[in-house]
Amino acid sequence: MISPLPLEGExxxxxxxxxxxxxxxWEESRERLLNNRFGVAAGxxxxxxxxxALLAPVLSALFTHxxxxxxxxxxxxxxxxxxxxxxxxxxxxxxxxxxxLFGAQVSMGIGFxxxxxxxxxxxxxxxxxGYYGGIIDGVLMRFVDMILAIPAIFLFILMALLFxxxxxxxxxIIASVGWGSIARLVxxxxxxVRTRDFMVATKALGASDARLIVRHLLPNVLxxxxxxxxxYLAQVVLIEASLDFLGLGITPPTPxxxxxxxxxxxxxxxxxxxxxxxxxxxxxxxxxxxLFGNALRDAFDPRLR
Amino acid sequence: xxxxxxxxxDLKTQFATRDGVVKxxxxxxxxxxxxxxxxxxxxxxxxxxxxxxxxxxxxxxxxRIVGGHVKLKDRDLTTISEGEMQEVRGESIAMxxxxxxxxxxxxxxxxxxxxxxxxxxxxxxxxSAMGQATAMLGKVGIPHPGQRSxxxxxxxxxxMRQRAMIAMGLTTMPEVLIADEPTTALxxxxxxxxxxxxxxxxxxxxxxxxxxxxxxxxxxxxxxxVIVMYAGRIVESGPTADxxxxxxxxxxxSLLRSIPRLDADRHEPLQAISGIPPDLIELPSGxxxxxxxTFRVDRCSRDVPHLERVGETQMAACWVxxxxxxxxx
Numbered sequence: 001m002i003s004p005l006p007l008e009g010e011x012x013x014x015x016x017x018x019x020x021x022x023x024x025x026w027e028e029s030r031e032r033l034l035n036n037r038f039g040v041a042a043g044x045x046x047x048x049x050x051x052x053a054l055l056a057p058v059l060s061a062l063f064t065h066x067x068x069x070x071x072x073x074x075x076x077x078x079x080x081x082x083x084x085x086x087x088x089x090x091x092x093x094x095x096x097x098x099x100x101l102f103g104a105q106v107s108m109g110i111g112f113x114x115x116x117x118x119x120x121x122x123x124x125x126x127x128x129x130g131y132y133g134g135i136i137d138g139v140l141m142r143f144v145d146m147i148l149a150i151p152a153i154f155l156f157i158l159m160a161l162l163f164x165x166x167x168x169x170x171x172x173i174i175a176s177v178g179w180g181s182i183a184r185l186v187x188x189x190x191x192x193v194r195t196r197d198f199m200v201a202t203k204a205l206g207a208s209d210a211r212l213i214v215r216h217l218l219p220n221v222l223x224x225x226x227x228x229x230x231x232y233l234a235q236v237v238l239i240e241a242s243l244d245f246l247g248l249g250i251t252p253p254t255p256x257x258x259x260x261x262x263x264x265x266x267x268x269x270x271x272x273x274x275x276x277x278x279x280x281x282x283x284x285x286x287x288x289x290x291l292f293g294n295a296l297r298d299a300f301d302p303r304l305r
Numbered sequence: 306x307x308x309x310x311x312x313x314x315d316l317k318t319q320f321a322t323r324d325g326v327v328k329x330x331x332x333x334x335x336x337x338x339x340x341x342x343x344x345x346x347x348x349x350x351x352x353x354x355x356x357x358x359x360x361x362x363x364x365x366x367x368x369r370i371v372g373g374h375v376k377l378k379d380r381d382l383t384t385i386s387e388g389e390m391q392e393v394r395g396e397s398i399a400m401x402x403x404x405x406x407x408x409x410x411x412x413x414x415x416x417x418x419x420x421x422x423x424x425x426x427x428x429x430x431x432x433s434a435m436g437q438a439t440a441m442l443g444k445v446g447i448p449h450p451g452q453r454s455x456x457x458x459x460x461x462x463x464x465m466r467q468r469a470m471i472a473m474g475l476t477t478m479p480e481v482l483i484a485d486e487p488t489t490a491l492x493x494x495x496x497x498x499x500x501x502x503x504x505x506x507x508x509x510x511x512x513x514x515x516x517x518x519x520x521x522x523x524x525x526x527x528x529x530x531v532i533v534m535y536a537g538r539i540v541e542s543g544p545t546a547d548x549x550x551x552x553x554x555x556x557x558x559s560l561l562r563s564i565p566r567l568d569a570d571r572h573e574p575l576q577a578i579s580g581i582p583p584d585l586i587e588l589p590s591g592x593x594x595x596x597x598x599t600f601r602v603d604r605c606s607r608d609v610p611h612l613e614r615v616g617e618t619q620m621a622a623c624w625v626x627x628x629x630x631x632x633x634x
Contacts, residue, residue, distance in 0.1 A: 025412055025457070134366070197407040204361055204402075205422040205473065206395030219412045 029223070032299040039295020045288035046233075049281075053108040056101040066095045069253050080273055088273050090264065096277055099255035103278065106167055106256035107237050107285065113171035114236040115229050118178035123225055125179065126186025127213050131194060141187065147180040156239070160248035170249055174239050178232060185228055189221040223300035230293035234286045241282050257282050310513050311337040311360070311398075311481055316373035318352075318359045325586040329355040329368065331537035334612075337481065340511045342504075344528030344545065346518060346560075350582055352537040353517045357483045361400055362390050377481075395422040399474035403486040405466035409458035416442065416454025419473045426477055434476075441472040445502055464495035471502060475510065482506070483515045488523065500527055521564055525549060533557045536583050536593035539612055543619030551633060553621035555598045558632045592624065600625045600632065 033039055052059065060066065063086065071092045080088040086097045129140040159173045193199070194217065202216055243249035244258020252259055257278040264274030318330040330352045337343050345353045358364045360375050362382065375382040377397055382390065394400075399422070402408045409418055420438035423430045430437075435454075443450035445468040458466060467487060474482055484503060488496035504527055507514050516528055524531050524545060531548050533541040533556065541554035552558040559578045580597035583589055589596050595605035604624045615621040626632065 197402050197404055198410045200363060200365075201400075201402050201408040201470070201473075202410070202421070204363060204394055204400040205477075206391050206393075206425050207421070208391055208425075211425065216410055220410070 029299045033295060036295045038291055042288040042291035045284060046292055049104055049285050050108055052101060053104040056105050060098045060101050066098055070094060090274055099260060100277055100281055103255045103257045103260060106250050107240060109167045110171045110240045111233050111236045114175040115233050117175035118182055119225050119229050122179035122182025123186050125183040127190055127217055130187040130190025131213050131217060144180045144183050147177060152177045156243055157248055165249055174236050182228060185224055186221050189224050190217055193217060193220045227293055227297040227300055230289055230296050234289035237286050308339050309336045310339045312376040314374045316359055317371045318355050318364055318368060319371050320368045327585045328537050330359060333539055335532055337513050337515060340513055342507055342514045342516060342528045344516045344524035344531040345534060346521060346524055346531060347534035348519060348582055351534040353534055354485055357485050357517055361394060396426050396477050397479055398481040399479040400483040401470045401474045401487055404490045405463055405470050408470055409466055411458055414455050414457060415469050419469060419476055422473060422477045438476055441476050445472045463491050464498060467491060467499050480513060482512045485517045536588060541621045547618045553615040553619045553626045554623045555600045556594050
C-alpha cells in the first residue's frame, strides 16, 4: 500500500469511508414500483378487495346490519339507497352490498389460493425440468403440453361435475390447469439462468443440487413468479366468475360475484344495478390485478429499464 | 520431493456429439505436489479446461469421463459417490473461473456468497461464517471489507469480483485451488494484481495451485512446473525455466516463438503456427501436431508418440526430440 506522505504542518485527512447504502435488485425494483402511480393505485385497489374479503362479516355488521342470506320478500328489487339498502336488494330482497362483501371472500379466496397452488406446482415442475434437463425435462414438459392442449373450459366443466365445487375445490380445479403455463415460463427462465457461470462456480464449491435449485435458481426466477402471479390472479377471478356464470362454480345461496351476475341477468332491464354492481367489482378487481401485474413487470424486468 | 497431493492417471474425457466422439481429454497423466504451482497451457480446445472440470467431476453433459483415475491423496475421485464428491468440492479442491462478471450470483450480497462454501460444508459454522468471509475479503485486498461484503456483485468491478471469487475459493482452506484462466477477462493491470494475489495465496496458505492459461507470460511468472497440452494430450512437461529455455516439443517451440518480443526487429513479421488446431473428432494419424510441425519426420504421421523423458528434467511426446535432436540448434 502506498500512503500519501503528509506534508509538514499539514494534518493527514482521515480516510473517507463511504456510507453509501448498498441497494439490491429487490430494493431497486421496489423503488421503481413505488414510483409507478398507476401500479401503486392498482395495488391499493387489490389490497382494498382483500381487506373487504377478510373483514366481510365485520363490515356487514357495521354498515348493512343484515346477513347475505336474509330473505326479505317485502323488499325485493329495492333500488340503491332505498330502505337502508345502500346498493339496493335483489329478487329475494337480499341486501346487495352484503352479498358483494361476502362475494369478495369467494373471489379473492379462490383467486389467491389458485395463484399460490399454481405457482408452487408450476415453479417446482419448471425448476426441476429446467435444472435437470434430459429425460426428466422431456417427460415433465410433454405432460405440461398435454394439459395445455386440452381446452381448459371442458376440463373445468368435467371437474366441476366430478367434484362438488366449493371455494377450495374450485381453486384447485382452476389451478390444475394454470400451473402448466407457469411451469413453461419458469423452465424457460431456468434454462437461461442455469448456464450462467455462477451455477457451475457454486457447484464447484460443493453445493448440492437441492441447494442450487432452492437457494440459487429460485431467487433468480422469483421475479417471473411474482409478475405472472399477479397477472394470473386476474385470470382466475375471471375464470371463477365465468364458471359461476355457467352454473358450474359456487352455487347459491352462497354469494359470489359470478353467480350474482347469473341470477340477475333476467332482471337487467328493470333492475340494472343487480348486473352493474357485481359486473363493476369483477371489472375493477381484474383491471387492478392486470395493472399491478404490468407495474410489477416494469419494475422487475431488467430489459425494460 | 514432497508428498503428492493430486494424481491424475490416464484421464480420458469424451463428448458424444451428433458428429462423433470428441476426445477432449485423451490419456492425461500428471501429479501435483503439496504447495506447488503447476501451469497448464495450450490453445483453445486443447483440453485444459475439460481436464480441470474432470478433476472436479463437473464435465457438462454430453461429456463423460470414460477412463483413468484422479486420486486426491489416497481417494479415487472418479469412483466415490456424488455425495462424497460434494464434500471434496470446495472443501479439498476449489475452482475459480474465467469470467468473474458472471461467476457471482447477482441476487446475493458478496459477503454471503463468500461465506457460502463454509455454510455448505459445515452448517454449524453459520454463525462464524460471515466474520470469516469478511476477513477473507480483506485478505484478498478488498478495501473496507466489512462494508463491501454487504454489496451486491454489480457494485464490484471486474478485478474486485475476481478477488471475491478467490476469497470464495479460499474460505474453506482447500488443499488444491484450480484457477481456470482467472485473468483472461480482466485488463492487463488487474491481471498482474490478481496473479500477485494468487502467488501470495500460494505462499501464505500453502495451497497447491493449478493455473490454466493460454498466456505463456503468466506461466513464466507464476509456475514452478508447466504442462503443455495439444489436442487433449500432454505434449510436454517439466520445470518452467527448463521448458522455456529448451522446449523439447515442436509445439512448445512454436508457441514460444510466436510471442511478440519488444527487442525484435520491428519489420520482422510475427511468427505464427501455420495450420489450424486439429479436429478432435478425427485426429490426424500419429502425432496430432504433425501436419503443423516444421520438424516432422516420416514416423510422425504413422505412430503416436508417448510422453517420455527427454533431457534431464523434461518429458516430451515427440519422435524428433526423443531421437535426440535439439530444437534450439
